[in-house]
Amino acid sequence: MNSSLVFRRLFCSRGFSASCRESELVGAGALPPHAEEASLYLHWPFCLRRCSYCNFNKYVPRRVDNAAMTRCLVKETATLLRLSRVARINSVFFGGGTPSLASPSTIAAVLETVSQNAHLPNEAEVTLEVNPTPTGMAKLKDFTEAGVNRFSVGVQSLRDDDLKRLGRDHSSWEALKAISEARTLCPGRVSVDVMFGLPGQSVESWEGELERVLDVCDDHVSLYQLTLERGTQLFKQVEFGEQTVPGDDVTAVMYRTARRILENRGFLQYEVSNFAKNGAVSLHNLGYWRARQYIGVGPGAHGRFVPQAEGAVQREARTQTLEPDVWMREVQQVGHGTRRRTRLTQLALLEEVLVMALRMTDGLTHQDWAMFNPDAGLHCILGQSEDVLELQERGLLILDVRGLRCSWEGLALLDSMLPTLLFHLEKYISNQEKQKEEGSPSLCQGGKSKTR
Numbered sequence: 001m002n003s004s005l006v007f008r009r010l011f012c013s014r015g016f017s018a019s020c021r022e023s024e025l026v027g028a029g030a031l032p033p034h035a036e037e038a039s040l041y042l043h044w045p046f047c048l049r050r051c052s053y054c055n056f057n058k059y060v061p062r063r064v065d066n067a068a069m070t071r072c073l074v075k076e077t078a079t080l081l082r083l084s085r086v087a088r089i090n091s092v093f094f095g096g097g098t099p100s101l102a103s104p105s106t107i108a109a110v111l112e113t114v115s116q117n118a119h120l121p122n123e124a125e126v127t128l129e130v131n132p133t134p135t136g137m138a139k140l141k142d143f144t145e146a147g148v149n150r151f152s153v154g155v156q157s158l159r160d161d162d163l164k165r166l167g168r169d170h171s172s173w174e175a176l177k178a179i180s181e182a183r184t185l186c187p188g189r190v191s192v193d194v195m196f197g198l199p200g201q202s203v204e205s206w207e208g209e210l211e212r213v214l215d216v217c218d219d220h221v222s223l224y225q226l227t228l229e230r231g232t233q234l235f236k237q238v239e240f241g242e243q244t245v246p247g248d249d250v251t252a253v254m255y256r257t258a259r260r261i262l263e264n265r266g267f268l269q270y271e272v273s274n275f276a277k278n279g280a281v282s283l284h285n286l287g288y289w290r291a292r293q294y295i296g297v298g299p300g301a302h303g304r305f306v307p308q309a310e311g312a313v314q315r316e317a318r319t320q321t322l323e324p325d326v327w328m329r330e331v332q333q334v335g336h337g338t339r340r341r342t343r344l345t346q347l348a349l350l351e352e353v354l355v356m357a358l359r360m361t362d363g364l365t366h367q368d369w370a371m372f373n374p375d376a377g378l379h380c381i382l383g384q385s386e387d388v389l390e391l392q393e394r395g396l397l398i399l400d401v402r403g404l405r406c407s408w409e410g411l412a413l414l415d416s417m418l419p420t421l422l423f424h425l426e427k428y429i430s431n432q433e434k435q436k437e438e439g440s441p442s443l444c445q446g447g448k449s450k451t452r
């Protein structure tokens with residue numbers, strides 16, 4: 001079974017209250033859960049160089065008008081916060097692109113705008129992605145003074161020949177220096193991104209490399225299997241036989257080995273690609289996986305929130321205009337650069353809840369599910385299916401008193417299980433709609449999850 005998709009980086013943050021208030025329940029005319037709070041993602045779309053494998057929304061311009069960019073980011077942040085009417089922002093993530101190329105004053109201005117339009121608690125997690133280039137590193141201290149309290153360092157590899165092949169704009173020595181400086185500034189709050197499945201990489205070389213990373217890293221590690229993205233230089237090189245990447249069977253062993261190594265070094269896996277010790281989990285990303293609201297600011301950013309200022313009660317999926325120049329013009333003219341808005345149906349919302357939660361080792365709790373779908377529990381929707389039973393019997397999936405989650409083995413095969421789970425969810429929703437039309441009672445009343 002192909003497990004590669006589950007390692008994909010998300011474009012690219014809160015506790016759960018067991019007794020959700022009536023207004024938080026999803027139903028006709030009611031707001032989805034946690035509509036009064038959100039996290040905020042801000043996309044800085046510029047890079048110094050184009051890495052050979054990357055298909056993120058990034059540009060390598062001759063020069064960036066920092067002042068104009070800052071004005072637009074501030075304006076869009078204010079517009080979208082007002083539109084969402086959220087009272088509280090739980091976390092902020094500056095991603096890219098290379099946001100460590102932005103000026104610390106840009107970061108400070110955005111955070112100030114957040115504070116003016118919503119409550120941003122002092123202890124809120126504020127992460128900045130850092131490329132270990134001298135340009136970004138010189139400003140690390142200034143970034144913390146601007147309000148950043150967590151760094152995510154894009155190490156990718158500690159082998160210079162790999163870094164060169166990937167078109168990275170830094171050396172392994174610079175990566176080590178970046179980790180060390182970031183740890184001095186934000187002890188216990190530094191994450192490193194590492195990729196595996198690189199051209200020419202063997203299981204043994206990957207093991208050695210991961211051990212080296214673990215010798216120098218802080219309390220959080222994100223592991224990403226290299227995805228060959230259509231349209232990238234690396235994709236073409238592999239297509240024309242100029243580079244070879246390890247096959248699925250090898251990357252499956254690499255992933256399994258990495259999980260064991262991380263476990264032996266005291267890291268707890270809490271999501272498909274994420275490992276933490278001393279509880280240093282990424283609160284911002286947990287927000288995505290728990291299907292909480294988030295506001296996306298900047299070219300190409302994605303968001304999921306209820307535009308309450310327009311009287312809406314349903315969550316929307318929103319995408320901002322990709323090209324920085326066009327996005328800036330739109331922000332200057334109308335205050336935001338939202339290119340696409342899609343109102344999320346109940347099915348689309350529940351699909352996201354299920355797919356995102358199953359990425360976490362804790363999976364989906366019955367309480368969290370009931371918040372989004374009070375009409376029927378997980379046992380009712382999935383528990384009767386023979387396919388789901390088979391996944392349980394094969395030891396890949398667990399449905400019990402806690403909720404639904406993947407086993408250790410199952411987490412590596414999540415992508416192959418999702419079509420089955422989504423099929424049963426879709427079947428339930430379409431039956432429910434039919435029953436509503438016919439006025440017959442729902443088969444699963446009351447939202448209580450039967451437990452075996």
Ligand SMILES: C[S@@+](CC[C@H](N)C(=O)[O-])C[C@H]1O[C@@H](n2cnc3c(N)ncnc32)[C@H](O)[C@@H]1O
Pocket residue numbers: 008009053054055056095096097098099129130131153154155156193194195224225226227228229
């Ligand atoms: C888009 S980058 C932005 C951060 C920063 N510019 C950097 O490169 O470190 C975020 C992370 O996505 C991961 N990533 C990007 N493209 C990928 C790909 N094709 N396959 C797997 N991971 C990828 C890398 O690990 C990277 O650290």
Ligand code: SF4
Pocket residue numbers: 046047048049050051054055056058096097098131154
């Ligand atoms: S620096 Fe990061 S965002 Fe920029 S091209 Fe490389 S991987 Fe992509």
